Each structure stands twice: as structure tokens, then as C-alpha cells.
Amino acid sequence: MKILVTVKRVEDYESKIKVRPDNSWIVTEGVNYRANPFDEIAVEEALRLRDSNAPSEVVAVSVGSAAAQAEIRSALAMGADRGILVKHDAFVDSDGVARLLKAVIEKEKPDVVLMGKQAVDVDDNVVGQLLAEYLGWGQATFASKKESLESPEEKAKKPGLRLGGDKKTMQVVREVDGGVETLELQLPAIVTVDLRLNVPRYASLPNIMKAKKKPIEELQPQALGVDPTPKVKVVRVEAPPARAAGVKVPDVATLVKKLHEEAKVV
Amino acid sequence: MATILVIAEQSHGHLKKATLNALTAAQQLAQKNGATIQGVAIGAGAQQAAQELAAYVGTVYAVEGAGFEHAIAETHSAAAAEAAKKASATDVVIAATAYGKDIAPRIAAKLSAGVASDILGVVSGNQFKRAMWAGNAIATVEVTTPVKVITVRATEFAAAQKAGSAGNVQALSVSAPAAKTRFIEFNEVKSARPELTEASAVVSGGRGTKGDFKAVEALADVLGAAVGASRAVVDAGWQPNDLQVGQTGKVVAPKLYIAAGISGAIQHLAGMKGSKTIVAINKDPEAPIFQVADYGLVADLFKALPELTEEVKKLK
Numbered sequence: 001m002k003i004l005v006t007v008k009r010v011e012d013y014e015s016k017i018k019v020r021p022d023n024s025w026i027v028t029e030g031v032n033y034r035a036n037p038f039d040e041i042a043v044e045e046a047l048r049l050r051d052s053n054a055p056s057e058v059v060a061v062s063v064g065s066a067a068a069q070a071e072i073r074s075a076l077a078m079g080a081d082r083g084i085l086v087k088h089d090a091f092v093d094s095d096g097v098a099r100l101l102k103a104v105i106e107k108e109k110p111d112v113v114l115m116g117k118q119a120v121d122v123d124d125n126v127v128g129q130l131l132a133e134y135l136g137w138g139q140a141t142f143a144s145k146k147e148s149l150e151s152p153e154e155k156a157k158k159p160g161l162r163l164g165g166d167k168k169t170m171q172v173v174r175e176v177d178g179g180v181e182t183l184e185l186q187l188p189a190i191v192t193v194d195l196r197l198n199v200p201r202y203a204s205l206p207n208i209m210k211a212k213k214k215p216i217e218e219l220q221p222q223a224l225g226v227d228p229t230p231k232v233k234v235v236r237v238e239a240p241p242a243r244a245a246g247v248k249v250p251d252v253a254t255l256v257k258k259l260h261e262e263a264k265v266v
Numbered sequence: 267m268a269t270i271l272v273i274a275e276q277s278h279g280h281l282k283k284a285t286l287n288a289l290t291a292a293q294q295l296a297q298k299n300g301a302t303i304q305g306v307a308i309g310a311g312a313q314q315a316a317q318e319l320a321a322y323v324g325t326v327y328a329v330e331g332a333g334f335e336h337a338i339a340e341t342h343s344a345a346a347a348e349a350a351k352k353a354s355a356t357d358v359v360i361a362a363t364a365y366g367k368d369i370a371p372r373i374a375a376k377l378s379a380g381v382a383s384d385i386l387g388v389v390s391g392n393q394f395k396r397a398m399w400a401g402n403a404i405a406t407v408e409v410t411t412p413v414k415v416i417t418v419r420a421t422e423f424a425a426a427q428k429a430g431s432a433g434n435v436q437a438l439s440v441s442a443p444a445a446k447t448r449f450i451e452f453n454e455v456k457s458a459r460p461e462l463t464e465a466s467a468v469v470s471g472g473r474g475t476k477g478d479f480k481a482v483e484a485l486a487d488v489l490g491a492a493v494g495a496s497r498a499v500v501d502a503g504w505q506p507n508d509l510q511v512g513q514t515g516k517v518v519a520p521k522l523y524i525a526a527g528i529s530g531a532i533q534h535l536a537g538m539k540g541s542k543t544i545v546a547i548n549k550d551p552e553a554p555i556f557q558v559a560d561y562g563l564v565a566d567l568f569k570a571l572p573e574l575t576e577e578v579k580k581l582k
Contacts, residue, residue: 013513013532013533014532017399017400019403026399026403037514093380094371095374095381098371098375120399120513120514121398121399122405123384123397123400123513124383124384125367125383125384126370126371126374126383129367129368129369129371129372130372130374130381132372133343133372134375137446138340138446139372140447141339141367141368142368149501149503150503175507176365176368176452177364177365177461178454178461179452179453179454179455179508180453180455181451181453182450182451183338183447183448183449184447184450185446185447185448189446194507195497195514195515196507230380231381231410231411232381232407232408232410233407234406234407234408235393235406235407235408236405236406237403238403238404238405239403240401240403240404240539243544243557243558243560244560246544246558246559246560246562247560247561248551248556248561248563248564249561249562249563251565252563252570252573252577253577255545255561255563256574256577256578256581258561259545259561260581263522263543263560263561265521265522265542265543266489266522266578
């Protein structure tokens with residue numbers, strides 16, 4: 001089977017995010033970049049599905065500037081077979097990303113598309129669902145696994161997504177409000193993954209070396225017939241309101257007194 | 267005249283509370299663009315939930331029947347889009363819950379709409395505030411399409427008040443599209459405690475608990491609070507994932523948030539910074555959690571929490 005997985009280049013969540021003085025965006029100079037952590041979980045799951053369903057192929061796709069090659073490379077170093085970069089330097093909104101990915105998917109015809117539930121830069125949680133609708137496919141968002149991340153199943157690196165015997169369906173366990181839901185998707189389908197689907201592997205040094213030789217194809221939006229003009233524009237970016245400095249209390253008795261008399265919350 | 271369509275979230279005929287928070291956002295939008303508000307409830311029990319929503323909104327559509335029993339994104343988004351067309355809606359508003367996040371983009375695709383997701387505020391008729399980079403920046407986004415789909419962070423808006431007179435419920439007949447997704451099962455996570463995102467108080471435990479949540483739970487129970495956890499705790503398998511507070515878990519904004527043994531990683535802070543009063547209890551005086559706490563106590567949680575539990579009991 002062919003598995004397509006998305007990898008977005010995002011600011012490292014350990015980096016300090018500062019807003020530009022002109023409020024146009026955040027400061028990008030001096031910030032570390034990495035693959036979106038939810039996408040790494042998607043890559044890990046794609047590799048597990050591939051390895052338990054040979055012969056299969058994992059294609060890692062990114063939409064972004066030439067710099068995003070680094071994140072595709074990191075997916076290749078984890079074990080993906082080849083990469084595709086849809087090269088676009090300007091801001092592209094979730095709708096634009098979904099339409100670009102749709103064009104790539106129509107070209108590649110994967111059996112399943114795995115992606116992070118959201119990218120930790122814009123925190124939109126929209127692309128996968130838009131993509132599913134544009135393609136007329138089924139979707140399962142917030143994919144998780146029944147077993148814990150400490151379970152023998154996870155230690156054995158078993159996929160949490162269960163492919164049907166005929167490889168035409170896939171069962172997905174999803175985290176929803178108040179519980180856990182299981183859906184069965186007809187393939188091809190879109191699966192967006194949540195935090196507890198798996199623990200992504202680290203790329204080994206030999207695999208990092210091997211990844212340097214794996215091909216990355218570059219595609220232009222125009223050649224895909226997509227105009228990625230955003231439907232949703234970012235007009236201003238501000239720092240979040242600072243919380244007023246609090247106080248340290250010496251003991252529990254003082255804390256309770258403050259909570260009762262000052263904050264009036266107990 | 268322009269119409270805003272609010273999509274109810276309901277379960278077996280009971281309206282989920284977040285719907286009323288989303289309704290408040292819709293009302294704020296209506297003040298900017300002069301629209302009237304209508305509603306729609308979808309799925310098994312929709313008629314009953316629509317009746318409940320009609321106490322707040324003039325006209326509420328109810329879509330029930332074959333294909334809509336379960337909240338499958340393909341069918342529920344189709345019903346919502348049909349209702350939006352019926353109402354000539356310029357805006358579709360829904361709470362940014364698991365359900366809302368699942369179906370809203372599909373509705374947008376059907377209506378050629380842009381999506382403003384998980385909004386914190388309404389700036390104008392087409393501009394909204396939303397958090398990016400785990401809440402480390404607040405963006406104002408502008409939706410440029412004629413029809414807009416807006417998902418609402420429920421904790422940022424108060425619940426709407428009932429209207430003076432009850433509205434009417436209209437059954438809306440929609441034939442469900444053949445879904446490529448089949449519902450298999452739902453396993454409810456049952457708890458005697460309130461749901462994390464709806465609780466007025468939350469007691470969360472972090473790595474400092476070393477996985478022992480007894481003291482956290484005891485305090486939560488005297489406060490009538492929900493129990494939360496940091497990502498470290500969830501990753502270690504000490505607590506189930508649905509208790510995780512943070513950017514990658516649940517976003518909460520209770521009246522009282524008590525963080526015990528939580529250092530305060532950026533991604534955790536993003537999930538609780540909106541709380542009214544924050545208490546941090548941590549052995550490490552340098553823990554970043556103290557920077558957002560209204561009241562900080564440098565102490566061992568295994569000593570402080572039982573004491574706190576006893577003191578709160580005395581007050582009750």
C-alpha cells in the first residue's frame with residue numbers, strides 16, 4: 001500500500017516565541033525549526049503500517065519554502081521512502097494547504113493519508129478535515145490507540161491503526177470529549193493523529209546518512225493548478241496579555257485564607 | 267437579512283453546555299454585523315435538543331433520521347451545510363470541541379467558506395482573535411469569503427442567557443449522503459467528577475506526584491473539582507490522556523486552577539493560562555509555573571495537598 005504523510009516545518013516549541021514590533025508576525029530570526037511533533041507521530045505510524053504490510057511505500061509531503069526540505073529529510077531519516085516539497089514561500093492558509101495537498105494526492109493516489117491533527121505554529125486543526133471533504137473521502141480525526149504508550153503493543157511498535165483483512169478498510173480509535181470512539185474507514189481516507197497514537201522513533205545515524213540519498217521531488221503550486229491565495233489572512237499578531245504578578249504564600253493556612261477572602265474561590 | 271447559524275452539540279437530546287458559549291460568540295458577532303441567529307441540532311435526539319436551544323434562539327432546525335444517528339463528520343457536516351443554505355447563513359458558528367473541530371472544516375468546504383478556528387474574541391464582522399504558537403501569540407485573522415465558519419473556544423465566552431420568549435423548532439429533512447465511515451463503538455470514560463473543560467475548579471498533578479494522584483484526587487473531591495494532569499504524567503502512563511491539560515490536551519479556564527508538582531512547560535501553560543485564579547504548589551521555587559500563579563506555595567505537594575484538603579473541609 002501507499003501511505004502519504006505530511007510534515008510541516010514549524011517553530012520548535014522549546015523556542016521562545018516573540019512578536020515582531022510591527023505586529024505583522026513573530027520574530028523568526030534565531031528561532032529553531034523542526035518537524036511538527038504531531039506529524040512525527042503520523043510518520044511513525046506510517047512506517048509501522050508500511051512495515052507490517054509489505055510491500056508498501058511511505059511518501060512524506062511538505063508545503064513550504066525550500067527550507068522545509070530539512071523536515072522532509074528528517075522524515076526520510078526516520079524511514080520514509082521519498083519526499084515531495086510543494087514549494088511556496090508566501091503565507092498559505094489551511095485552505096490553501098488542503099487544496100495543494102489534494103492536487104498532490106490526486107497525482108500520487110495513496111491508499112491512506114496520515115497527518116498531525118494540527119501544526120503547533122498556527123494551531124488550526126483544519127487541514128485534514130478540509131482535505132477529506134475536498135476529496136470526498138472519509139476521515140478520522142484525533143487518532144489514538146487503545147493501549148497505553150507503556151503497553152507491550154507499543155513497545156513492539158505495533159500500529160494503532162488497524163488495517164482490515166482485505167486492506168480496503170481501516171479501524172481507527174479516536175479520542176473525543178468524554179470517551180474513546182472507534183470508526184471504520186473505507187480506504188482511501190484521511191487520518192489525523194493525536195499525541196498518544198505512538199512514540200516516534202529517533203533517526204539513527206546510518207539512516208540519517210541513507211536519507212541524504214533519498215529523492216525529494218519539488219512541485220510548484222502553479223504546475224498543480226492551485227492558486228494558494230488565502231481565504232483567511234493574518235492581519236495582526238500580538239503578545240498575549242501578561243498575567244499580573246502573583247504572590248508567594250508562606251504556608252497552607254495563608255493560602256486558604258487568600259483563596260477564601262481575597263479570591264473568593266473556596 | 268444576514269443570518270448566523272449556530273450548530274448545537276448534543277448527545278441523546280441533551281444540549282452540551284459549550285453550545286451556549288458558542289452562542290454568546292454568535293451574539294457578539296450579530297452585534298457587529300446585524301444578523302439574526304438561528305440554530306440547528308443534528309442526530310438522534312435532535313428534536314429535543316433543538317427544543318432546548320429554542321429557549322435562546324428564534325428558529326432552530328432539527329435534523330434526525332437514518333444516517334445521522336452517530337456524529338459522523340461526512341453526514342453531520344452535510345446536514346449543517348443544508349441548514350446553512352436553508353437559513354441563507356453568512357456565518358456558521360460552532361464550539362471548538364472534538365465534535366466542532368471534526369465537522370466545521372467540512373462544512374466550510376461545502377460552503378466555500380474560510381474557517382476561523384478556536385476563536386477567543388470577535389473583533390469585527392469578519393475579524394477574530396485566536397491563539398497561535400500554543401498561546402504565545404494572539405493573532406487577529408480576517409476571513410475574506412462571503413460565508414464564514416467560526417469555531418469558538420468555549421472557555422473564552424460566558425454561557426448565553428435565555429431569550430424572553432421561546433423560539434420555534436422546525437424539522438429539516440436532509441437525506442444523509444452515503445458515508446465512507448462507519449461507527450463501531452463508543453467507550454465512555456465515566457467519572458464521578460465534573461468534566462475537565464466544564465468544571466469550575468481543576469486540580470492538576472504533574473511529574474512531582476510521581477504518579478501518586480491520591481492527594482490530588484482528595485483535594486479535587488472536597489472542592490468538587492475535576493482532576494487534570496500535565497503531559498509528563500500522561501506520557502508516563504500514570505493518568506489517562508483525556509486528563510491532559512495543555513496545548514496538546516484540553517484547554518481549561520476554571521475559576522480556580524491548582525497546579526501541584528507541575529513545573530509549567532509552555533505547552534501546559536497554554537492550556538490553563540485563562541483560569542481566573544491560579545495556585546501553584548511546587549518544591550522548586552524557580553519553577554516557571556510560579557510566573558503565572560496568583561498564589562504560589564513552595565512546598566512538597568504530599569504535605570501541602572492533604573493540609574489544604576483539611577483546611578477546605580473546615581470551610582465547607
